[in-house]
Amino acid sequence: xxxxxxxxxxxxxxxxxxxxxxxxxxxxxxxxxxxxxxxxxxxxxxxxxxxxxxxxxxxxxxxxxxxxxxxx
Amino acid sequence: xxxxxxxxxxxxxxxxxxxxxxxxxxxxxxxxxxxxxxxxxxxxxxxxxxxxxxxxxxxxxxxxxxxxxxxxxxxxxxxxxxxxxxxxxxxxxxxxxxxxxxxxxxxxxxxxxxxxxxxxxxxxxxxxxxxxxxxxxxxxxxxxxxxxxxxxxxxxxxxxxxxxxxxxxxxxxxxxxxxxxxxxxxxxxxxxxxxxxxxxxxxxxxxxxxxxxxxxxxxxxxxxxxxxxxxxxxxxxxxxxxxxxxxxxxxxxxxxxxxxxxxxxxxxxxxxxxxxxxxxxxxxxxxxxxxxxxxxxxxxxxxxxxxxxxxxxxxxxxxxxxxxxxxxxxxxxxxxxxxxxxxxxxxxxxxxxxxxxxxxxxxxxxxxxxxxxxxxxxxxxxxxxxxxxxxxxxxxxxxxxxxxxxxxxxxxxxxxxxxxxxxxxxxxxxxxxxxxxxxxxxxxxxxxxxxxxxxxxxxxxxxxxxxxxxxxxxxxxxxxxxxxxxxxxxxxxxxxxxxxxxxxxxxxxxxxxxxxxxxxxxxxxxxxxxxxxxxxxxxxxxxxxxxxxxxxxxxxxxxxxxxxxxxxxxxxxxxx
Numbered sequence: 001x002x003x004x005x006x007x008x009x010x011x012x013x014x015x016x017x018x019x020x021x022x023x024x025x026x027x028x029x030x031x032x033x034x035x036x037x038x039x040x041x042x043x044x045x046x047x048x049x050x051x052x053x054x055x056x057x058x059x060x061x062x063x064x065x066x067x068x069x070x071x072x
Numbered sequence: 073x074x075x076x077x078x079x080x081x082x083x084x085x086x087x088x089x090x091x092x093x094x095x096x097x098x099x100x101x102x103x104x105x106x107x108x109x110x111x112x113x114x115x116x117x118x119x120x121x122x123x124x125x126x127x128x129x130x131x132x133x134x135x136x137x138x139x140x141x142x143x144x145x146x147x148x149x150x151x152x153x154x155x156x157x158x159x160x161x162x163x164x165x166x167x168x169x170x171x172x173x174x175x176x177x178x179x180x181x182x183x184x185x186x187x188x189x190x191x192x193x194x195x196x197x198x199x200x201x202x203x204x205x206x207x208x209x210x211x212x213x214x215x216x217x218x219x220x221x222x223x224x225x226x227x228x229x230x231x232x233x234x235x236x237x238x239x240x241x242x243x244x245x246x247x248x249x250x251x252x253x254x255x256x257x258x259x260x261x262x263x264x265x266x267x268x269x270x271x272x273x274x275x276x277x278x279x280x281x282x283x284x285x286x287x288x289x290x291x292x293x294x295x296x297x298x299x300x301x302x303x304x305x306x307x308x309x310x311x312x313x314x315x316x317x318x319x320x321x322x323x324x325x326x327x328x329x330x331x332x333x334x335x336x337x338x339x340x341x342x343x344x345x346x347x348x349x350x351x352x353x354x355x356x357x358x359x360x361x362x363x364x365x366x367x368x369x370x371x372x373x374x375x376x377x378x379x380x381x382x383x384x385x386x387x388x389x390x391x392x393x394x395x396x397x398x399x400x401x402x403x404x405x406x407x408x409x410x411x412x413x414x415x416x417x418x419x420x421x422x423x424x425x426x427x428x429x430x431x432x433x434x435x436x437x438x439x440x441x442x443x444x445x446x447x448x449x450x451x452x453x454x455x456x457x458x459x460x461x462x463x464x465x466x467x468x469x470x471x472x473x474x475x476x477x478x479x480x481x482x483x484x485x486x487x488x489x490x491x492x493x494x495x496x497x498x499x500x501x502x503x504x505x506x507x508x509x510x511x512x513x514x515x516x517x518x519x520x521x522x523x524x525x526x527x528x529x530x531x532x533x534x535x536x537x538x539x540x541x542x543x544x545x546x547x548x549x550x551x552x553x554x555x556x557x558x559x560x561x562x563x564x565x566x567x568x569x570x571x572x573x574x575x576x577x578x579x580x581x582x583x584x585x586x587x588x589x590x591x592x593x594x595x596x597x598x599x600x601x602x603x604x605x606x607x608x609x610x611x612x613x614x615x616x617x618x619x620x621x622x623x624x625x626x627x628x629x630x631x632x633x634x635x636x637x638x639x640x641x642x643x644x645x646x647x648x
Contacts, residue, residue, distance in 0.1 A: 001101075001104055001115075001117055002097075002100050002101060002104075002254075004254050004257055004258075007093055007096065007097055007100075007254070007258070008257065008258060008261060010093075011090070011093045011258070012261065012265070014089055015265075018082065018085060018086060018089070019419050019420065019423070022082050022418075022419045026417075026419075032417050032418070033417055035414065035415055035416070036269075036273055036415055036416065036417055036420075037273060037276060037415075039273070041269050041273065041416070041417065041420050042417065042419040042420055044269075045265075045268075045269045045423070046419075048265075049423075052261075
């Protein structure tokens with residue numbers, strides 16, 4: 001059956017990319033980040049989400065199979 | 073206080089990606105749905121960790137998340153009793169002692185276990201009550217979702233209701249229980265990732281745990297409690313009046329820690345179904361234990377921010393307030409909404425809102441997927457069209473029935489949502505009533521599993537008697553200050569409890585005791601109806617011990633249970 005780690009990994013990778021890019025694009029927009037105590041929470045949260053997504057993706061069966069094939 | 077969020081395009085993009093994945097998972101699982109077992113039982117093929125996360129995720133619906141954050145504000149750290157003493161012992165017991173009978177008996181549902189262990193009428197009673205209860209619960213959560221979307225995002229009530237119902241229907245119709253479980257796991261991770269930034273920001277704003285304690289002291293003393301009453305769990309439970317929950321330690325132990333939590337975690341098919349879908353006996357026994365580990369840490373994500381909200385509310389500089397209801401009282405359930413609004417800018421806000429949406433939807437999907445199983449196996453197959461013997465034709469037929477039941481369940485839920493929108497009180501009342509079936513059910517299943525003398529007729533009477541006593545107690549008692557009959561006292565308000573929680577505890581305790589007494593006495597008076605052989609696999613003393621020696625020691629259920637127990641004890645001491 002479908003390995004759940006694959007869709008989880010893919011979805012959080014996409015989330016991570018969206019939020020990180022948005023965080024980068026809004027760097028210096030201090031007014032926007034007043035509510036989050038002056039922290040660019042998008043950038044930090046985006047990078048964490050992206051990392052989680054990529055780890056899940058690399059652990060998932062479809063990606064592991066793909067990597068194995070390349071080795072041979 | 074304005075509850076509207078100003079969402080940007082980026083937030084809608086995040087939401088859209090989520091919906092795409094939810095539907096995509098349903099679509100990807102469609103090809104595996106070849107027979108009723110695959111659709112309704114996930115083909116008993118789910119890995120332990122996936123089922124374990126789904127196991128707690130089913131319980132972590134949006135109403136639970138919103139309610140628990142609000143309770144954090146109202147009752148402080150005592151709310152964690154719902155996550156520690158009120159959940160963990162029951163989950164460990166389910167894993168170590170009960171799961172092997174649910175899983176090993178070949179029963180496909182909790183009502184079916186009752187049929188195998190006792191008799192048809194006991195199953196029938198439980199199946200019908202359960203089916204009605206799950207559809208109602210799903211309707212109530214749909215209604216709550218639509219209201220929330222209206223208040224927070226400004227969406228139209230009807231459109232929100234139908235759109236969310238359509239999405240839930242689409243993915244449960246396509247992928248059945250597997251789809252519901254997969255989406256619950258997805259929801260679990262979104263909740264953690266979506267709410268964590270808020271939790272961290274709130275805590276750093278109030279100066280961490282120490283800052284929180286310092287700022288809380290004058291506020292809490294003003295309410296007439298000890299300075300650290302909101303940040304301790306057991307310290308002030310010597311008397312009921314010393315803590316904000318209004319219940320003393322023995323009440324918490326017996327009411328929450330035993331009757332309510334064992335009734336919920338060990339017998340509610342909605343929950344147990346996740347463990348029954350596991351790929352093997354060992355996996356099924358590990359499911360509740362794997363779920364228990366994240367369960368113990370969820371309070372830091374949803375309850376502790378609620379406690380911090382009490383500090384924010386009392387600090388005019390923070391500009392934090394809860395919306396008020398028509399009577400001018402703060403709506404505590406909106407605590408988490410207002411916290412998200414307070415701290416998250418566009419972007420992560422989209423993730424936070426998606427987390428709430430996800431938990432609403434997976435809550436509905438969970439109800440629908442439990443409903444269609446009980447309907448198909450315990451009602452349709454037993455009373456309307458029994459198995460014919462032609463396996464292929466049967467498989468196809470029951471798959472179709474299961475799929476139709478999914479559509480039917482969603483449609484009835486929509487109806488229930490509209491009833492709730494017109495007569496909210498009636499739905500609250502029904503939900504209270506149906507929550508009363510768990511305590512007697514636990515008594516009956518417990519006696520069935522661990523006492524070979526208990527008989528079918530006694531169990532049926534116990535189940536019914538316990539339910540009736542629960543009803544009577546609810547009709548005769550009221551929590552102090554109740555304004556509607558929904559809260560109790562609809563026969564005569566003879567008994568008064570300081571808080572609603574105490575009333576619920578005692579209702580459950582009476583129901584459980586009645587069911588136990590009736591079942592024991594009637595069983596002793598009657599002759600056993602089942603032979604030792606028939607009880608093999610259904611009763612503890614009649615079933616050969618499981619041999620775990622082939623499993624690596626650190627992968628054995630007993631070892632996991634030990635770890636879970638140690639974590640719970642350490643947490644309880646740290647936050648004593």
